[in-house]
Amino acid sequence: ETGVTQTPRHLVMGMTNKKSLKCEQHLGHNAMYWYKQSAKKPLELMFVYSLEERVENNSVPSRFSPECPNSSHLFLHLHTLQPEDSALYLCASSQEAELNQPQHFGDGTRLSIL
């Protein structure tokens, strides 16, 4: 039990579909993150939110659209994805979006694009 819950655990979608990934943290943290983990590649940071405000966007294509309605919930809206977007998408949270803060991860959503 990590305190960070992601749903769904697995998602298969076509390139023309629209879907959303959900993340919820029960740790009272103020910062939340989306990461992408592709096979045999290091983890890639996608977005950082601090107190519901986006503070980092690491050159992510616009077909990925994050939303943070409050400090406990984070969504990743997906639209017209490509096969290379198939990966494990991980959500994390930390007390603050600061350099010395450890991040707590969810178990991820395994996304497959057909």
Add this chain to the structure above:
Amino acid sequence: DAKTTQPPSMDCAEGRAANLPCNHSTISGNEYVYWYRQIHSQGPQYIIHGLKNNETNEMASLIITEDRKSSTLILPHATLRDTAVYYCIVRVELSTGNQFYFGTGTSLTVIP
């Protein structure tokens, strides 16, 4: 352009200490060293982090060399549940902000 270098795999006998090395020769003065582990099909789990001094918590110890160019994660009494991929991470400062950069990790197998 790897920020950290780790051996790809290691074995450790159950009950013995597991010593996992990491090289981070390009680390800057204010960049922290983190260790996470990832058990198959789960998200990364935080273990420990440090800047200059050695650190210890209930899971592990972190030994950082004086020049900060390398570190060692020590699991004092490895159990079978410690079998996982262990990532040494440096938080890198980029022009666009800070990035939590995972290397390729060490796959630790604890042997009964």
